[in-house]
Amino acid sequence: MQTAIEKFSIFGGVSWGSLDTSKETIDLIEELILPDFRYIRNDITELTEGLPLYHSVLSGLALGDSRMQTAFKRAGVSQEVGENAIARLSETKIIRTFKSTAIFNSPFLRFWFAFVSPIFKGIRDGDYKEFRERFEKRGSDFVQLTFVQLSYELLKLNFKDDRLKEIRPFFEEGISLDIYAKTSSKKVIAGVCRYSNAKIKKSELTKLQETCKSAGITPDIFVIVAKNGFSNELKELKSDTLRLITLKNFKKLVETDE
Secondary structure (H helix, E strand, O other): OHHHHHHHHHHOOOOOOOOOOOOOHHHHHHHHOHHHHHHHHHHHHHHHOOOHHHHHHHHHHHOOOOEHHHHHHHHOOOHHHHHHHHHHHHHOOOEEEEOOEEEEOOHHHHHHHHHHHHHHHHHHOOOOHHHHHHHHHHHHHHHHHHHHHHHHHHHHHHOOOOOEEEEEEEEEOOEEEEEEEEEOOOOEEEEEEEOOOOOEOHHHHHHHHHHHHHHOOOOOEEEEEEOOOEOHHHHOOOEOOEEEEEHHHHHHHOOOOO
8 A cells, every 4th residue: 555655646637548566666656657757747837827826826836735835936936926826727637626735636737747857857958966865855744735635535535424525734823734524413523634655643632632722622523544654552442533544545545335
């Protein structure tokens, strides 16, 4: 599942035919994407109208935490200019917005604007050195947001009996949560996603509880999603009010319904 998530964060949203997932991700990128830079760029330019402003805002968004304000700062544009750009890009279906956040509808487009568009000149000329350095430095962190968004889809499946009416990140006054959701029965869910190699300890739950208290949120259910599992101490606390989710649970997203 780790391989599937990492590959999806880059190749998701586009039909690549048969993808050899046994190959290293960076090798697949250099084999399937970078040599076709000009063709792909032409297709993407049709979506963005080729405007440098839109490309700057999308790159700011792709490299950030999904907050529009963060994207505007990275792009070096005012809030008014940025919001106008976001509104237009939403119309073209490149992104969708939720309050103060915006996410890409295609993982591939997010990858493109994070790692290819900002340094296109070298890639255009067949020099991949800067790309490789950039990807090796930031690739792991880049997957985190995809991991969060896939967690949303998994939680939607897990709460079929009490459907999620809303699920999104929470950003207010310097306080952030990866997961903030409400169910049809008005239960509040708060959680974090950790795409790291370390097992998550009980202290993560304590930190989550303190964050919710500071935000004035009283969750009915806490959720912690972890790439590499949990400590025994934390697993002992698992209950109806504390959901612990690991990579193996993500298999639900690729299972075919009967």
